[in-house]
Amino acid sequence: MPGSLPKSTLYQAEVVVLRYMSLGEADRLLVLYSKDFGKIRASARGTRKTTSRIAGHLEPLTHSSLLLARGSSLDIVSQAQTLKSFNQIRDDLGRIANGLYIAEIVDLFTEDEEPNAILFQLLLDTLDMLSRVDVELLHLIIHRFEIQMLGLMGYRPQLDTCAVNGESLPQNVPLSFSVVWGGVLCESCASRDGTARKISSRGVMILKILQRGKMEVVEEIDMTKEARTALSGLLRWYIQTILEREVQSGAFLDSLQ
Amino acid sequence: MTSNFMPAGGSVARLIDAFSRLPGIGPKTAQRLTYHLIRASSEESELLAKSLLEMRDRLQFCSLCHNISESTICPICANTNRDQGLLCVVEEPLDLFVIERASVYQGLYHVLHGVISPMNGVGPEDLKIQELIDRVKDGKISEVLVATNLSLEGDATAMYLHDAIDPLGVRTTRLAGGLPSGGDLEYADEVTLSRALEGRREL
Numbered sequence: 001m002p003g004s005l006p007k008s009t010l011y012q013a014e015v016v017v018l019r020y021m022s023l024g025e026a027d028r029l030l031v032l033y034s035k036d037f038g039k040i041r042a043s044a045r046g047t048r049k050t051t052s053r054i055a056g057h058l059e060p061l062t063h064s065s066l067l068l069a070r071g072s073s074l075d076i077v078s079q080a081q082t083l084k085s086f087n088q089i090r091d092d093l094g095r096i097a098n099g100l101y102i103a104e105i106v107d108l109f110t111e112d113e114e115p116n117a118i119l120f121q122l123l124l125d126t127l128d129m130l131s132r133v134d135v136e137l138l139h140l141i142i143h144r145f146e147i148q149m150l151g152l153m154g155y156r157p158q159l160d161t162c163a164v165n166g167e168s169l170p171q172n173v174p175l176s177f178s179v180v181w182g183g184v185l186c187e188s189c190a191s192r193d194g195t196a197r198k199i200s201s202r203g204v205m206i207l208k209i210l211q212r213g214k215m216e217v218v219e220e221i222d223m224t225k226e227a228r229t230a231l232s233g234l235l236r237w238y239i240q241t242i243l244e245r246e247v248q249s250g251a252f253l254d255s256l257q
Numbered sequence: 258m259t260s261n262f263m264p265a266g267g268s269v270a271r272l273i274d275a276f277s278r279l280p281g282i283g284p285k286t287a288q289r290l291t292y293h294l295i296r297a298s299s300e301e302s303e304l305l306a307k308s309l310l311e312m313r314d315r316l317q318f319c320s321l322c323h324n325i326s327e328s329t330i331c332p333i334c335a336n337t338n339r340d341q342g343l344l345c346v347v348e349e350p351l352d353l354f355v356i357e358r359a360s361v362y363q364g365l366y367h368v369l370h371g372v373i374s375p376m377n378g379v380g381p382e383d384l385k386i387q388e389l390i391d392r393v394k395d396g397k398i399s400e401v402l403v404a405t406n407l408s409l410e411g412d413a414t415a416m417y418l419h420d421a422i423d424p425l426g427v428r429t430t431r432l433a434g435g436l437p438s439g440g441d442l443e444y445a446d447e448v449t450l451s452r453a454l455e456g457r458r459e460l
Contacts, residue, residue, distance in 0.1 A: 019376050025281055050437040056446030060409045085447040090409060093416040097375060100409075104376045249375030 009070050010078065013037060016123055017062050018103040022048065030058060030077065032066075033106055033123060038115040042068055044077040054080040061086055061099045061127060084124075088131040095130050097256055098138050101249045102126055102145050108243050109153050119152050129215070139228055139257075140218050144210045146235045151211065155242055158183025159208050164192050175199050177234060179241045197234060206231060229257070269295070321392070323368045323385045325350045333357075333366060340364040342399040346389065346418065348372050348406060356404065364402070367392065372405055373414040381417060389418070393427050400428045407434045 015032040018039075023029040026048045032040050047055040057064045057080035067079040089095040106123055110116070126145045133141060150156060161168055163183030169175060176185045176196035184204050185196055206227075209217050223231070236250055269291060276287035294302050318324065319331035326332075333339065343364030347353050353366050369384045393401060403418055405411035419429045435453035436445060445453070 051439055053441065053444035056449045059448070082446050082448075087448060087451065090412055090448065093413055093420065096409060096413045096416075100375045107376075246378075248378040251378070252373065252375035252380050255380065 011068055011070070013040065013066050013068055014083070015040075015064055015066055016103075016120070016127070017058055017060050017064065018107045019060055019100075020044075020047075020058070028055075028058070029074070031107055033110065033120060034115070035117055035120045036115055037113055039107070039110045039112050040068075040075065041112065042066075042075040042077050043071070044080075057082045059085075059090075060103060061089055061096075063124060063127070084128075086127050086131040089127065092135070094135060094138060094256055097249065097253045098142050099127060099130055101142065101247065101253050102130075104247055104249045105146070105149065105239060108245070108247065109149065116152060119149065122148055122152065137219060139232065140210070140221055143231060143235055144213055144218055146239060147207060147210045148213055150239070150242075155182065155238075156211070157207070157238070159204055159211060162186040162189055164189035169201065169204065171201050173201065175201060175204060177238070179238055197237065199230075199234065203227070203231060203234070232257075322366045323370060323388065324353055324366060341397055343402065344392070344398045344400070345402045345404050347404050348411070348414075352404065352406075369405070369414070372408075372410045373417055374410050375413075384414075386418070386421070390421055390425075393422055393425055398427055400430060402430045402432065404432045407432070 013032070013034040013036060015034040018031045018033055020028040020030045023043055026046050028044045028047045030042050030044055032042060034040055044054060044058050046052050047058060049055075054077060058077065062082055063084040063086070065081045065083055066077055068075045069078045086099070089099050102123065106119070110119070122145065126141060129141045130138065147157070157177070158181075162185055163178060163181035164185055165188075167186060169184060169186055173187055175187065175198075176190040176193070177183070177199045178185050178193040178196040180193045180195065184199065185192065190196055206221055206223070209221060232254075236247065240246055272294070273284070273287045273291045276282055276290050277284050282290070294305070315327045317326055317329070319326040319334055320329050321334040322331060324331050324333070328335075340363050344367055345356065345362060345364055346367045346369060347356070348369055348371060350368055353368060356362050356366075367385065367389050369386065369389070371379055371384050373379060373381055373384070389401075392398065401418070401422055403415040405414045415431050422429050433452075433456045435449060435456050436442065
C-alpha cells in the first residue's frame with residue numbers, strides 16, 4: 001500500500017538512489033526516493049567492501065529495485081537489482097554535476113515517507129534525458145525539472161498574469177519575479193515586494209515553456225550566455241529562498257558552466 | 258552521555274566519553290576499553306597516552322604528496338629508487354597505505370584529502386588539486402594514475418583531473434574497474450560489467 005511503509009519484515013521498493021554517506025566500518029547509509037513510499041533512508045551493509053554484491057546497484061542516480069528488511073531504526077537493503085544505471089551520465093562530468101544537483105533538490109524538498117509518484121516519474125524521465133540529450137541542452141533539462149518540481153511541491157509560480165492584481169502581463173516591459181507573491185509582478189505592482197528580481201518578458205516566456213514541459217518546444221529554446229546565467233540564477237534563488245538554505249551542489253555545477 | 262551511568266568517578270567517565278567519540282565505537286565498546294585499561298598495567302595506559310601525544314606532536318603532511326608524514330618530505334617521496342615519472346592520485350592516506358601494502362606499485366603518490374562531493378559542498382578548491390597541477394607542471398611526471406574510488410564521486414573527480422591535466426600534455430590513466438577477485442558474476446551490476454568487458458585482455 002502506498003503511503004506508510006508496510007508492516008511486514010520484508011518489502012520491495014522501486015527507488016532512485018539520491019545519495020549516501022559512510023556508516024560504521026564498511027556500511028553506507030542511503031537516501032532513496034521510492035515510487036511507493038517517498039523518501040526513505042536505509043542502511044546497506046558491507047557496501048564499501050570491494051566484494052559487495054549490492055554496492056554497484058546502489059550508486060547515486062541509479063534506478064534500482066530493492067528488497068528491504070524492516071529494522072528497528074533503519075531499514076536494511078537485503079537485495080538490489082539495477083533497473084537502469086544511466087551509464088552515460090557517469091561518463092561525463094557535466095552530466096554527473098547536473099544529476100547530483102537534481103538529486104539534492106529532491107532530497108531537500110521531500111519529507112521521509114511522503115510518496116509522490118508523479119515526482120518519481122519526473123525524476124526518472126529527467127535522469128533519462130540527462131543521459132542522452134546533447135550537452136548544450138543540459139541546462140534546459142535542469143530548469144524544466146526545477147520548475148516542474150516546484151509545481152509538484154506546491155510552489156508553482158504564477159506566470160500568466162500579475163501575481164498581485166491578476167491583470168495580464170504587457171509585452172516588452174520590464175517585469176519582476178517575486179518569491180513572496182509566488183510569481184511575476186507587473187511594473188506597477190513591482191514595488192509591493194522589495195526583494196523581487198527583474199525578469200524580461202522573454203524570460204517569463206521561457207519559464208512558461210519549461211513549466212508546460214513539452215520537450216520538442218523546450219529543445220527549441222535559444223538563449224544567450226547572459227540569459228542562461230540570469231535564468232539559472234533566478235530559479236536557484238527562488239528554490240533557495242523557499243528552502244531557506246543553500247543547494248550545495250549548485251556551486252560545483254556553476255563552476256563547470 | 259555515558260557519564261550519567263558512571264557514578265564511579267569523573268576521570269573514568271571522561272575516558273569512556275572520549276573513547277565513544279571515536280568512529281565505530283559505541284558506549285558499550287567504550288566502557289569495555291576503559292575497564293580493560295583499568296585492569297591492565299599502568300605501562301599500557303602510559304604507552305597509549307604517550308603514543309597519542311607523540312602522534313599529535315610529530316604529525317605533519319609531506320610537502321610534496323600531502324601524505325601523513327613525520328618529516329617535511331615523506332620517505333616515499335625521498336626514495337630516489339621509485340619511478341619519479343609515475344604519480345598515483347588517491348583520496349585519503351589510508352588508500353595510499355593499502356596500495357603500498359600490496360607492494361606492486363613503484364611510483365610516487367599524491368593525496369587529495371577527499372573527493373569532489375558537490376552535495377556535501379566539497380569542490381576542487383577544497384582538495385589538494387591545485388598542488389597536484391603545480392606538481393605536474395614541474396615537468397618530471399609523465400603519467401598521472403587516478404586511483405580515486407570507483408564511485409560516482411570518485412569518477413567525477415577523475416574526470417575533473419583529466420580535464421585539468423590533459424592540456425599540460427601529461428598522460429592521465431584511471432584504475433581499471435571491473436569484477437573483484439572472489440566476485441560473483443551473477444551479482445555484477447551493469448556499470449561494473451560493462452567496465453569489465455571494456456577492460457578485457459588477451460589470455
